[in-house]
Each structure stands twice: as structure tokens, then as C-alpha cells.
Amino acid sequence: MHPKNTQCEWWIKAPSGKRIVINIQKIRIKSSPGCSKAYVVVDKSGTAQYQPATSIILCGKVRGAEFTSTSDTLNVVFDGGKKRPKA
Numbered sequence: 001m002h003p004k005n006t007q008c009e010w011w012i013k014a015p016s017g018k019r020i021v022i023n024i025q026k027i028r029i030k031s032s033p034g035c036s037k038a039y040v041v042v043d044k045s046g047t048a049q050y051q052p053a054t055s056i057i058l059c060g061k062v063r064g065a066e067f068t069s070t071s072d073t074l075n076v077v078f079d080g081g082k083k084r085p086k087a
Contacts, residue, residue, distance in 0.1 A: 006080035031060035038081035046073025
């Protein structure tokens with residue numbers, strides 16, 4: 001499990017002219033419509049703009065997903081969702 005309100009971003013850089021392959025063996029994040037609550041986003045372009053054409057958003061149960069960057073940089077974001085205030 002991950003704590004709510006957790007946000008992490010990783011910038012992965014390869015040597016110039018090389019690409020990055022990221023292989024996600026298994027993740028389990030609470031599923032929500034459009035992955036709107038908790039998610040992982042992989043931006044294959046390395047620009048960290050997370051545009052739909054170059055990014056993949058993941059939530060729920062994912063096994064054996066592999067992504068290859070289009071340049072020498074790849075960005076990954078994890079958002080654990082928002083913690084609800086206690087009433």
C-alpha cells in the first residue's frame with residue numbers, strides 16, 4: 001500500500017542517443033474512472049508534459065507492461081490520490 005497524498009516524479013536519463021526501456025512487472029493501484037484518483041503516468045517523450053500522444057496512464061492491476069522512450073529521457077509520475085479530510 002501507499003500513503004494517500006503521495007506524489008513522486010522520476011526523470012530517467014540515458015546516455016545521448018540511447019533509449020530507455022521500463023518494464024513494470026506488477027502494480028496494483030486502486031482503479032477509478034479515467035484513473036482520476038491514484039495513478040502512474042509514463043511519458044515516453046521525456047518532456048514531462050504528459051501529453052496523451054506520448055504518455056500512458058496506469059491504474060488498477062497491471063502486469064508485464066513495457067515502455068520504450070522516444071528519446072534519451074523518460075519521465076514517470078506516481079500520484080497516490082488525495083486523502084479525504086476527517087468529518
